[in-house]
Amino acid sequence: MDKKQLSERDICTKFITPAIEQAGWDIHKQVREEVSFTKGRIIVRGKLHSRGESRRADYILYHKPNLPIAVIEAKDNKHTVGHGIQQALAYAEALDVPFVFSSNGDGFLFHDRSDTGTQKETHLSLAQFPSPDELWQRYCQWKGLRGDAQQKVEAPYYDDGSGRMPRYYQTNAINRTVEAVARGQDRILLVMATGTGKTYTAFQIIWRLWKSKQKKRILFLADRNILVDQTRNNDFKPFGQAMTKISKRQIDTSYEVYLSLYQAVTGNDEERNVYKQFSPDFFDLVVIDECHRGSAAEDSAWREILEYFKNATHVGLTATPKETKEVSSITYFGEPVYSYTLKQGIEDGFLAPYKVVRIDFDRDLQGWRPPKGMVDKNGQLIEDRIYNLQDMDRTLVIEARTQLVAQKVTEFLKATDPMQKTIIFCDDINHAERMREALVNLNPQQVAKNRKYIMRITGDELEGKAELDNFIDPENPYPVIATTSKLMTTGVDAQTCKLVVLDQHIKSMTEFKQIIGRGTRINEEHNKFWFTIMDFKKATELFADPAFDGEPVVIYSPDGGEPPVPPEDPTKEGDGVTAGGTGSGDVEPEPEEGQKRVKYVIDNLTISVIGERVMYYGPDGKLITESLHDYTRTCVKKQYASLDDFLRHWGTAEQKKAIIDELASQGVLWEALAEEVEKKRGATLDPFDLICHIVFDQPPLTRKERAEQVKKRNYFTKYQGEARQVLEALLEKYADTGIEHIEDIKILRLDPFRSLGSPVELLNAFGGKPGYQQAIQQLEQALYDASNGAA
Structure with a gap:
C-alpha cells in the first residue's frame, strides 16, 4: 500500500x-x-x-x-x-x-x-x-486541580436527549467557572457578548455544581422581571420542583434553586427583611446576571444582598463589565475567567453583523442661536447661547427634528421591509412619546391594519410595557416599532430586531454595548442574519473607541485615593464616553438635585439633512469608513496583483462562485458595491465587471449587455432541441440574477426549466451531467470572452 x-x-x-x-x-x-x-x-x-x-x-x-x-x-x-x-x-x-x-x-x-x-x-x-x-x-x-477537585470538575452537563450541546465558547466558560469553583475561588466574572447565551451558560454551570452537590442552595439574581420569568420558563426549566421565584412575602426555605429580582429583596426596611429571612449562610452560590449594573457599586442597595450572603460563591455575568472611577465589576469579582466578544461572535457566525447608516442634521452640527428675546412654544424665554447636538432633545426640542428622524426611519422601512422589528432609542419618555406620535402620522396605512404597529414601550406606561413580550416574540408580528428610553436597553431578547435607531445621547460605553446588543442575535427561522443601525446622534463614533471590543481597564480606586486616569482618553468622564458625541469631551452638567432640567420646545424652526453615509462591518471587526471603491481595490489587490492575474483566475475557475465567495470572505462587500455602482450607472453589474471597473479601471458591461453579445455571436447554433432551450433560458437567468445562479444545478428544478422537462431529462439532453457542466463552462467562457467588454 x-x-x-x-x-x-x-x-x-x-x-x-x-x-x-x-x-x-x-x-x-x-x-x-x-x-x-x-x-x-x-x-x-x-x-x-x-x-x-x-x-x-x-x-x-x-x-x-x-x-x-x-x-x-x-x-x-x-x-x-x-x-x-x-x-x-x-x-x-x-x-x-x-x-x-x-x-x-x-x-x-x-x-x-x-x-x-x-x-x-x-x-x-x-x-x-x-x-x-x-x-x-x-x-x-x-x-491546578488537586485531590477531590479533579472529581468535582467531572460533573456532567444537563442533557435533555435532544443532542443539544453547549457551543465551544460556552463550554470554555462553563469549564473555566466550574474549575475555578473546584479550586476554591469565591468571586468569579464571566464576560460574554449579548446574544451568546449567558443564561444557558449560567444554567449549565449551576446544574453541574448542583448535581455534584458542590453547591446545594443557589440564588440567581436579575434586574428585570421579564428576565427572571424568561429564565424560569426556558433555560432553567429542568430544575423543575426544586426551583422557585422569590416574592415580597414569607419565604419558603424548602427549595434549592431561587430566582429573584434585585428589587424584590431590596427597598424599604420591610422589603429588605425578605432576604434576611434567609440565614447569611443559606446560599452557597449566588449568580448575578447583568452584574455591571447595581451590584458593581459599593453603595448600592443591590450590593447589600451580596454582602449579606458574602460567604457564598458569587458568579457575575455580563456583556459589559463596568469600569469607572466610582464603580468596578473587576475590583469586586476579579479578572474575568473567560471573555467572548462581539467581534469573536460575528467572526464565528454566532452573532449578526451590522451596517451603520449615519445621518447628520444641519442644526446638530452647525448649531443654532435664538434671536434675542425669542420664546418657545410654551412661552418660555430661550436662554441666549449656541445650541448644538448635545442639547437636542435634552434642553432643546425641535419638533421638525423629531419629524425628520421619523421620516428617515419610515423611508428606510418602506424601502426594505415595513414589518421588520425596530427599536428606536430616545433620550427620555417624553421624546419616546413624541417619536411614537410622529411615526403614527407617517404610517397611517400600517396603523390602520393594526394600532399596535407602533408602540411606546417605557417603564411608566402599563399598556406599552405590557406589549414588551409581544415585541420580542418572533411569532408575533406586532408591535413592529418600539420607541423607548431605558427599558429596552438591556436584557431584552429581541431575536428578530433588524433595525436599531439611535436618537439618544449615550453616556457610557456600557450602555452603548447593551443597546447594540439588541440587534446581534440571529434567528434563522425568521430570516434574521444581520441588522442595521441608524444613528442620528453620532453615537456610532464609539465603534472606533478601543474600549468597544477591548479588555476593560480598571480605573476604580477602592481606598478612596486618587484614581488613575484611564489611558485611552483622559478628557472623558464616567465610562469613557461623552454625552453629546461632539469629540470635545465636554459633558453638560446635570441639574442640581431637586431641580428640573429646562427644556425649550421650538415648533417653527426648519431642519435638514446635510450628511448621510453608510458604513459596513469589515472582516477585521471594524467599521469601514473609507471610500468603498478604495476599500475594494485594497481587498482585491491583496488577492490579484494585476488585471491579467484576475482574468487568468476567473477564466480557469471551474465555478465563478468560488472566486466571488473567496473575495467576500476577504472583505469585498458585494451588496454595498452593487448598490453604489447601480445608483451612478442605473444598471446592475456582474461581480466580474464590478471588479474590472472599480479595481482595474476597465469599461464595464451590464449583465444584459453581456448576454446580448453572446446572442449576437450565434453561440447556440451547435446545440439543438431541449439543450438549446435550456442554454437560452440560462442566458436569460444570467441577465436577470447573475452568474452564481446558473452555476447551481438546482436551477433546473425552477421555472422556466421545469416546463421543459425533469432535471434528469434536461441533463440527458446534454448527454448527462458531465456534458451539461461542460456546456455551462463554455457558456461562461462566451460571456467573459476577451473580445467581450472589460475582459
Whole structure:
C-alpha cells in the first residue's frame, strides 16, 4: 500500500484512529471526528446572505463529554508530520485545550500548550500516542486541580436527549467557572457578548455544581422581571420542583434553586427583611446576571444582598463589565475567567453583523442661536447661547427634528421591509412619546391594519410595557416599532430586531454595548442574519473607541485615593464616553438635585439633512469608513496583483462562485458595491465587471449587455432541441440574477426549466451531467470572452 496515494480521510481511518484507540481512548465516548465548532461568518449580499467556512477540527479528544483536552489535525501523507500543527494550535487556542497533535499517518508531532511540559514539541511514533490518563493528569496539573477537585470538575452537563450541546465558547466558560469553583475561588466574572447565551451558560454551570452537590442552595439574581420569568420558563426549566421565584412575602426555605429580582429583596426596611429571612449562610452560590449594573457599586442597595450572603460563591455575568472611577465589576469579582466578544461572535457566525447608516442634521452640527428675546412654544424665554447636538432633545426640542428622524426611519422601512422589528432609542419618555406620535402620522396605512404597529414601550406606561413580550416574540408580528428610553436597553431578547435607531445621547460605553446588543442575535427561522443601525446622534463614533471590543481597564480606586486616569482618553468622564458625541469631551452638567432640567420646545424652526453615509462591518471587526471603491481595490489587490492575474483566475475557475465567495470572505462587500455602482450607472453589474471597473479601471458591461453579445455571436447554433432551450433560458437567468445562479444545478428544478422537462431529462439532453457542466463552462467562457467588454 502506497500511503502517498491515500486521501486524508483514509489516513485517518487506517492509521490515526487505530493509534488513538490502541492508546486506550474510547472511540465512541472520548473521540469526535470532523467537529465543526463555529458556524461560519455571515456574509451579506443584497437581501441575500451566505456563510463563510466554519472551523472544523479533524479530531477532538475528551476526558469526559464536557471536557475537551486535545485536538489532532490530520493531513495526507504527501505532507510532513507537522504540517498541520499551526492550524491545530489555532483550533486549540479557541477550544481552550492544552494538547495539540499533527499527523500524516507516519506518526505525531505533539505540542504541549500547558506550562507543565519541559519540551514544547515532541515527535511521537504511532505507538507512542499518550493515554487518556496521562493527558488527564497533565491537564489537572496545568489547571491546578488537586485531590477531590479533579472529581468535582467531572460533573456532567444537563442533557435533555435532544443532542443539544453547549457551543465551544460556552463550554470554555462553563469549564473555566466550574474549575475555578473546584479550586476554591469565591468571586468569579464571566464576560460574554449579548446574544451568546449567558443564561444557558449560567444554567449549565449551576446544574453541574448542583448535581455534584458542590453547591446545594443557589440564588440567581436579575434586574428585570421579564428576565427572571424568561429564565424560569426556558433555560432553567429542568430544575423543575426544586426551583422557585422569590416574592415580597414569607419565604419558603424548602427549595434549592431561587430566582429573584434585585428589587424584590431590596427597598424599604420591610422589603429588605425578605432576604434576611434567609440565614447569611443559606446560599452557597449566588449568580448575578447583568452584574455591571447595581451590584458593581459599593453603595448600592443591590450590593447589600451580596454582602449579606458574602460567604457564598458569587458568579457575575455580563456583556459589559463596568469600569469607572466610582464603580468596578473587576475590583469586586476579579479578572474575568473567560471573555467572548462581539467581534469573536460575528467572526464565528454566532452573532449578526451590522451596517451603520449615519445621518447628520444641519442644526446638530452647525448649531443654532435664538434671536434675542425669542420664546418657545410654551412661552418660555430661550436662554441666549449656541445650541448644538448635545442639547437636542435634552434642553432643546425641535419638533421638525423629531419629524425628520421619523421620516428617515419610515423611508428606510418602506424601502426594505415595513414589518421588520425596530427599536428606536430616545433620550427620555417624553421624546419616546413624541417619536411614537410622529411615526403614527407617517404610517397611517400600517396603523390602520393594526394600532399596535407602533408602540411606546417605557417603564411608566402599563399598556406599552405590557406589549414588551409581544415585541420580542418572533411569532408575533406586532408591535413592529418600539420607541423607548431605558427599558429596552438591556436584557431584552429581541431575536428578530433588524433595525436599531439611535436618537439618544449615550453616556457610557456600557450602555452603548447593551443597546447594540439588541440587534446581534440571529434567528434563522425568521430570516434574521444581520441588522442595521441608524444613528442620528453620532453615537456610532464609539465603534472606533478601543474600549468597544477591548479588555476593560480598571480605573476604580477602592481606598478612596486618587484614581488613575484611564489611558485611552483622559478628557472623558464616567465610562469613557461623552454625552453629546461632539469629540470635545465636554459633558453638560446635570441639574442640581431637586431641580428640573429646562427644556425649550421650538415648533417653527426648519431642519435638514446635510450628511448621510453608510458604513459596513469589515472582516477585521471594524467599521469601514473609507471610500468603498478604495476599500475594494485594497481587498482585491491583496488577492490579484494585476488585471491579467484576475482574468487568468476567473477564466480557469471551474465555478465563478468560488472566486466571488473567496473575495467576500476577504472583505469585498458585494451588496454595498452593487448598490453604489447601480445608483451612478442605473444598471446592475456582474461581480466580474464590478471588479474590472472599480479595481482595474476597465469599461464595464451590464449583465444584459453581456448576454446580448453572446446572442449576437450565434453561440447556440451547435446545440439543438431541449439543450438549446435550456442554454437560452440560462442566458436569460444570467441577465436577470447573475452568474452564481446558473452555476447551481438546482436551477433546473425552477421555472422556466421545469416546463421543459425533469432535471434528469434536461441533463440527458446534454448527454448527462458531465456534458451539461461542460456546456455551462463554455457558456461562461462566451460571456467573459476577451473580445467581450472589460475582459
